[in-house]
Amino acid sequence: MKSRILLFSLFLLSLKSFGQYNEIWIPGLEDASTYNLNVYDTLKQLRPTGNQTVTIGVNGDFWGPTLVLHKGQDVHMNVTNHLNDSTTVHWHGMHLPAVMDGGPHQVIPPGATWQPYWNVSNRAGTYWYHPHLHTMTTEQLMKGMGGFIIVQDDEEAAMNLPRTYGADDFPIALSSRKYTAANQIVIANAAYGDYMLVNGTSSPQLTLPKQLVRLRILNVENERGYNLGFSDNRNFYIIANDGGMLNAPVQVNRVKLMVGERIEILVDLSGDAVGSSLDLTAYNSGFALGFPGGEPNTSGVFGSLLNNSDFVALHLVVANPTANPVVGIPSSLSNEVYWTANDATVSRSIAVTGGQGPVPFTFDNTGFNMTTINKTVNLDAIEKWTVTNNQIFGHAFHIHDVEFKIVARNGSAANVGAHEQGWKDVFYLPVNESVTFVAKFNDYADAEHPFMYHCHFGLHEDAGMMGQFVVVNNVGTEEINESEISLYPNPTQELLHISNANLNGRIYYVTVLNEMGRTVMMLPSPDLSRGIDVSHLSAGIYLVQLTDKASKKIIVKKFIKE
Template identity: 40%
Template structure:
């Protein structure tokens, strides 16, 4: 059945939305099967902004033989999120969420992850280029009481990445309960730019999630309706009703959509412009001015907002429209208007340098050098009609080669696409050049229904014929239900082996 609204064909839809990330454009997410038709939520003017925004601490580290060592512990706890009372939560080195990891290009890190939960989990380094055995996907299980200690050398540009659990079939639930945190990478090129960089002062992590609570303040796992849990309360860094005290003329917000199913069309309550400076994999070539920015689950962006002394504004998510039926839009929160974070500037603000007009050099990958073009259709909780099988290798890639992946959403429902290990560039969207916001390095991208995206990526350094990376929809209920595949990277002429169960810790 065609769920697109009458009078809005695909090309008109693309012109109007430009994938929802251009100035003034908005996007929707919808379910993957059955859906309800609840009314839209509008929290404008109803959020009690009284809680100072919690800033996740920077993770402590030690040095051992030239390696930076971090210690993380997944644990259960109790957290007071809403006024009604405390709730059971999970966290890393605390009761909810985790510290911000920070490392520099060229630095070797070791992360000791101990599981003190009563069930197995994993820790995936989302957006990171690293060996498959240390990726933290579904094969790197950490059983209760065990410690997993991956180690690798950072070799990619400065970026805002994140870490989160990835247990097969349980990822949505583990993230919803509170596991996850930012992983910030630095490099010399980014450090040389005049950008806000005082963490927690003018460089602010903004981890946005939607939750549902009962009358006692207890976190509730709601019905998924085949799409995933859509909450009615927004928390930022685990804070409900959050307030950010702005102390500088320009503030850098590192936005992460850590929700499991909901997308956000970010903007400000006064429709002020902001400058987007980075996407998933790092800095853009130059700042792009926006009033709306779509982030689907798993995506990140860095923006800079300018404020005047004594002024306030509210970070808000606006209604989104991808041309789907009105009932599907309502059921997935696409018609909601949500106040997220109050920014209030003090009576005097520290001066900030103007945003540089040039940010980074991004050399385009050469399509003519691609040795393989692969096609991926997402439909009915499957990719290319196959449900995830932990023991099946779906694709074999040769190291030091470039490939084009053509990806599309084949059934007029919302999906996005995340690839482990690599950052990709978008060659085209239904034959058109990507908008400036999509012109940088990406590891997760939204797939509008019936729109073909051509992605180009290069696979370097790491090979392992027996341990796969993943690709999947990052609407986590879809991933949990099987919308995921696996690929290995091998040496030239090397055959993939049976998947190595020794990596199941």
């Protein structure tokens, strides 16, 4: 008997010393007005033993820093592509000019630095950045390219909520991966992963203080949806979705989160024992075909060891509370007034098509084409879009530029979920449902540069389930006369100025190329009153391409960097 106890104790000890779980990586928090994001091909030990996995990191070896943006602030991004492939970086959920949006048109070639900037007008909430290079989005995202954005504003700052990052407020990017025998991420022919990967950590565990905590959860899968709950079925409170704080917390014990969607939840651990554990569980069993991840297959393109089962998304361990923990669930949060269907002056319908036999999914039987503008929206229009899915599989619909209000599911406001009452930029579109949303397309007109709408499933958007729209107004601008332009000082060491100050706002794009013809700097709609900082360029001859906003004509000038 004694030997059995001894053996059992040794077994427990071995479990402790060879922990089943790994504490998740919490991305570093950066709070600045200029961010330098360097995108690298890199390696990470993702599997417990054996070979390293080829990954893509932003300033690191997987995923990237969490960027804090403040509502009202001007933010500048320097995105440098160190990959041996082109890429783009899309600021998911941000309201900004199309030319800064980082969609499939803002391609950053290897070695170039893209420098978008914008004024942050989004509400406090959890957003993110990720690659959006057409046909390559899945591969670059699955390799780890992306990061969180946390927007802060005065309204949220006044709420009695946990907001100490990494202490009582945690970012959680839920995902899974399938691996080859050599520990490489399976990209082709793999809609779902077999093993959870949360914030780039396998067998993930998060230690939380014994108090009320805030979890910012992002579904960053290729296709899988999560029907989330806690393993003891406790209630939790949704305080925000994609576009920021709700008007009041919503109490639930389950919530579905599809690819690209975010929720912020409060969960109360104050009654849990220190050292106890529970799981954030995906209750994904029992779904019919059409729920992404509901397939019964365990192998093949749509197979996964996690399919149609309840599985641990994230193991949670309760530790000592922090000093002065936030107590109590607020009864109300925000006072947002939303658009209604009656506010809309334009109605549009989009149908999910394709998906039969060898035909990929599309919208309105039209696959994505970089040169086709599918919709033209007038600046400041309030529009109502209804997206209908009568095909065989669910989707996650996302639109760039705006946060919208879901006003109906299957034609009825009563069908809209309590968890999706706030501003949204992604919604779940199940089989045999329609979703109607209302949005105002304000601030940024650009007849040339489109925004995207698409299914956020990597394989679907890469295969063409995407369309593009432009927002236009009818205000013309004067064409630039080439003789108005010269560069000074030339040669230069640090700043390069353009002779005519009146050109500000009339230059649509500035691209700097080296003498080999490689793009080294990309400046969308630059503020020319500041000059162009070329101090980091090596000495040599460079070409500057200036795109005239009115005519889209490209004017080329030369300068020497000393």
